[in-house]
Amino acid sequence: MIKKVIFLILAGVIIIALIFTTGCCSIFESLTGGNSNEGQNGTEGESEDNESAVNQKTDNEAPIAVMEIHQQNSGDNYFTTGNPVYLSASDSTDADGNILSYQWQIGDINTLSGEEVYYIFENIGEYNIVLTAHDGIESTAVSRIIYVTEPGEYIIKNSAHEAEVRIEYIITNNGPVEIEDIMYLVEIPQTYQPFQVIKNRESNYKETDDLYTDDYNLIARFNLGNLAVGQSANVYVNCDVILYEYEYADMLYEPGSYYSGDEDLLMYTGSEYYINSDSREIKSTVKTTVGAETDPLVIAEKLYDFVCDNLTYDEERVGREEYGYFYASDILRQEKGVCTDYSILYTALCRAAGIPARFVQGVPVLGILMEGDGQLPYGHAWVEIKLPGYGWVPIDITAESGFMAYNYYLNMETYKGSGVFYKSLDIDGKKFCPIGLHYSWKGSIEPDVKKEVTYSVSGLSLKDIGVIAEEDFLKEVGYILGAYEVAINHNSSLHPEDWIFNDPQEIALEEALLLRLKELSRVLEGTDYPESYTADRNNLIAVSHDINTYKQEQIECMKSVDYSCYDSRHNMFIDAVNALFDCYNNIVDRFNQEY
Numbered sequence: 003m004i005k006k007v008i009f010l011i012l013a014g015v016i017i018i019a020l021i022f023t024t025g026c027c028s029i030f031e032s033l034t035g036g037n038s039n040e041g042q043n044g045t046e047g048e049s050e051d052n053e054s055a056v057n058q059k060t061d062n063e064a065p066i067a068v069m070e071i072h073q074q075n076s077g078d079n080y081f082t083t084g085n086p087v088y089l090s091a092s093d094s095t096d097a098d099g100n101i102l103s104y105q106w107q108i109g110d111i112n113t114l115s116g117e118e119v120y121y122i123f124e125n126i127g128e129y130n131i132v133l134t135a136h137d138g139i140e141s142t143a144v145s146r147i148i149y150v151t152e153p154g155e156y157i158i159k160n161s162a163h164e165a166e167v168r169i170e171y172i173i174t175n176n177g178p179v180e181i182e183d184i185m186y187l188v189e190i191p192q193t194y195q196p197f198q199v200i201k202n203r204e205s206n207y208k209e210t211d212d213l214y215t216d217d218y219n220l221i222a223r224f225n226l227g228n229l230a231v232g233q234s235a236n237v238y239v240n241c242d243v244i245l246y247e248y249e250y251a252d253m254l255y256e257p258g259s260y261y262s263g264d265e266d267l268l269m270y271t272g273s274e275y276y277i278n279s280d281s282r283e284i285k286s287t288v289k290t291t292v293g294a295e296t297d298p299l300v301i302a303e304k305l306y307d308f309v310c311d312n313l314t315y316d317e318e319r320v321g322r323e324e325y326g327y328f329y330a331s332d333i334l335r336q337e338k339g340v341c342t343d344y345s346i347l348y349t350a351l352c353r354a355a356g357i358p359a360r361f362v363q364g365v366p367v368l369g370i371l372m373e374g375d376g377q378l379p380y381g382h383a384w385v386e387i388k389l390p391g392y393g394w395v396p397i398d399i400t401a402e403s404g405f406m407a408y409n410y411y412l413n414m415e416t417y418k419g420s421g422v423f424y425k426s427l428d429i430d431g432k433k434f435c436p437i438g439l440h441y442s443w444k445g446s447i448e449p450d451v452k453k454e455v456t457y458s459v460s461g462l463s464l465k466d467i468g469v470i471a472e473e474d475f476l477k478e479v480g481y482i483l484g485a486y487e488v489a490i491n492h493n494s495s496l497h498p499e500d501w502i503f504n505d506p507q508e509i510a511l512e513e514a515l516l517l518r519l520k521e522l523s524r525v526l527e528g529t530d531y532p533e534s535y536t537a538d539r540n541n542l543i544a545v546s547h548d549i550n551t552y553k554q555e556q557i558e559c560m561k562s563v564d565y566s567c568y569d570s571r572h573n574m575f576i577d578a579v580n581a582l583f584d585c586y587n588n589i590v591d592r593f594n595q596e597y
Contacts, residue, residue: 065102067135067142068093072218074194075153075393079146082153084195086120088218091133100137107132118214122193123150156392159196160534161247165462167191167365167414169455170238173439176450177231181441184226186237187427189416189437191364192220197396198414199244206238215427215436217360217419223429229441231449245367245412247468250392258390259298260358266388270358274420276346277361279353281331288354298357298389302397303405305351310402313347314338320380327423341400345383348399349420358388362396364416368467370459377458382413407595412467471532476590478529479542482522483586489518490579504563512560516553523550538589545585548578 070090073081081087091104094117106114108121109129123129132145169188175181190212193199211223224237260267273280291308292301316338328336330350333343345361352359366382384398398411417437425433434440443449464470493515501508523546531539552575559567 062137062139063097064140064142065096065100065135065137066094067091067133067144068095069131069133069144069146071131071146071148074218080149080151081123082151083123083126084153084193086122086193086218087148088118088120088214089114089131089133090118090214091135092117094135096135096137098137100139103136103138105134105136107134120192126150126152153195154393156251156253157196157248157395158251159246159248161466161468163245163247163412163462163466164201165243165245165367166460167241167243167367168238168458168460169241169365169416170236170458171439172234172236172454172456173226173229174234174452174454175229175231176452178447179443179445179449180228180230181443181449181451182228184229184235184439184441186224186226186439187434187437188222188224188237188239189363190220190222190239191241191243191414191416194415196246196248198246201242201244203239203241205240206236213427213429215419215421217421219417219419219421219436221427221436241414243414245414245462247412250395250406253391259296260388260390264358266358267356270360270388271353271356273350273353275423276327276329277350277353277420278329278331279350281329281350283331283334284350284354287334288351291351292355301355302352302357302387302389305348305355306397306399306405309344309348309351309399312337313344315400316340316343341383344400345385348385348397352385352387360386360418361420361422362386362415362418363422365414365457365459366411367414367459367462368411368470370457371462371464371467376460377456379454379456381416381455381457384413386418465530468532468534471530472535472593475529475531475535475539476586476593479526479586479589482526482529483583485522485525486519486579486582489515489522503565503568504560509557509560512553512557516550516557519546519550519553523547535589538585542582542585545578545582549575549582552578 068091070088070093071081072088072090073085076082076087089106091102094102094104096102102117104115104117106116106119106121108114108131111129112121114121128147128149130145130147132143134141134143171186171188173184173186190203191198191200205222205224207224207226213221213223215221222239226235226237229235271279278284287308288305291304295301295304313333314337319340328339328343328346330347333339333347336343339347342363349359349361361383362385363381363383366378369382370376370378382398382400384396384400386394386396388394395406396413396415397405398413401411421427421436425435427434427436439451439453441451465474493511496511497508523543526546527543529539552571556568556571556575559565559571
């Protein structure tokens with residue numbers, strides 16, 4: 003658990019108190035004092051106005067500034083480049099009840115204003131972060147030195163894909179009364195390396211309040227006013243994003259177990275709303291499935307396989323406007339569900355096994371391109387688990403494509419944490435569900451309000467995505483090899499049982515086969531292929547040329563009536579054909595293991 007250090011300066015005495023918090027990888031500092039002047043002895047005849055001003059100055063207490071610094075997968079004073087570092091002053095206080103304003107100085111680089119802000123460091127180095135809290139009369143400053151380093155390389159980015167992702171909500175008031183004070187809370191994607199970078203975002207409402215949840219999710223508040231009966235309104239957020247294909251690096255050492263002081267072990271292994279990891283059914287399932295295994299990586303895979311083997315996808319619930327949530331233990335008994343259910347159950351099982359896990363939801367970019375021809379009326383849910391050595395990794399368990407295989411499928415994360423299930427967001431002193439529509443109306447009859455959502459993707463084609471391009475390439479090569487097999491088998495069937503190797507008719511048959519083999523080689527050479535398969539493609543082509551060469555030499559031996567030569571080249575031809583099929587099968591096996 004991270005210790006937050008609070009510095010209190012009272013009467014010139016520094017008191018250091020250690021305060022424990024549930025915040026992830028956060029650092030707290032607070033300080034009272036600031037720009038107050040030392041008292042001076044008054045002189046006879048000093049004006050009452052001056053005395054009143056001094057008393058007014060003395061009566062005000064300087065604010066207490068509290069700084070929190072957070073970044074996923076960070077620890078102590080160390081943070082990494084490329085991902086947001088969140089800076090929060092929300093625990094700052096003022097004894098006089100004055101409204102506080104905040105200013106952040108990021109080394110010599112930048113100055114930011116606001117109670118909660120974020121900053122992405124592009125360069126490594128040592129930085130002094132200074133928070134100044136001002137109550138309108140006096141200021142208090144607190145500082146902290148942090149160190150920014152390069153992120154680890156256990157998750158390696160491969161291809162980068164730029165796209166525009168649009169999230170649009172449409173509401174229609176079917177009456178019978180006007181709805182008022184409409185507020186739509188929309189989750190906003192953030193940069194999350196090495197998986198996604200948000201280059202830019204825009205919406206159709208300029209006036210939005212950006213709010214952060216306890217898990218540092220970004221929420222936009224759209225105030226839409228009133229909506230008369232029969233009218234509709236929409237809210238959209240467009241994001242220019244970069245999404246990455248990636249792979250896991252091989253560990254050079256055994257990752258071992260978790261660090262005993264890891265806060266995530268406390269925050270993300272307990273029971274929460276719907277994720278009832280402390281239930282008897284969940285604990286019993288983990289014990290039966292895991293057995294005596296202690297390696298977190300192996301345990302997570304065993305639980306992954308259990309969910310995939312025991313849950314059936316519930317097609318009837320897909321796309322329903324309101325289908326509700328179920329507790330993990332209920333999902334276990336029902337043995338079916340949609341992506342939300344898969345993810346809730348897997349999160350609960352991992353937590354019960356001591357593996358930090360959290361529920362995540364967002365936009366299934368690849369799924370939208372494959373299933374919706376560019377748009378879908380529903381989002382997606384998956385899980386993030388924390389593994390020693392790797393840190394937090396996404397697991398799209400609904401895909402059932404293999405543990406830590408290519409199962410993330412270019413999902414764009416918009417919200418993480420179980421706070422999405424209940425009223426966990428504070429707005430003006432009230433609790434709200436962090437995502438969704440809120441409104442009021444007059445009278446006793448509740449209006450009929452229809453809510454629709456559309457997730458759409460543009461600027462990205464399936465052929466640009468490596469896993470799709472590789473799969474398409476393998477399919478095309480498979481068709482070509484099928485043609486090889488048909489041609490060779492057909493040629494063999496045309497030879498009579500008592501054929502003579504140097505008979506002119508037999509030579510003509512072999513020459514016809516050679517023409518077909520050369521044609522197939524040209525088709526293979528002209529097949530589109532992904533860059534990642536360049537070496538494999540070149541190897542296939544080289545073997546196809548060997549096939550042609552040995553067949554040509556076999557024909558020359560037949561014409562020169564040299565049986566020994568013919569027999570040798572024929573065997574070399576058969577070996578080359580087998581090598582072509584073996585080469586292809588090896589590529590397919592590797593693809594299946596990776597994806």
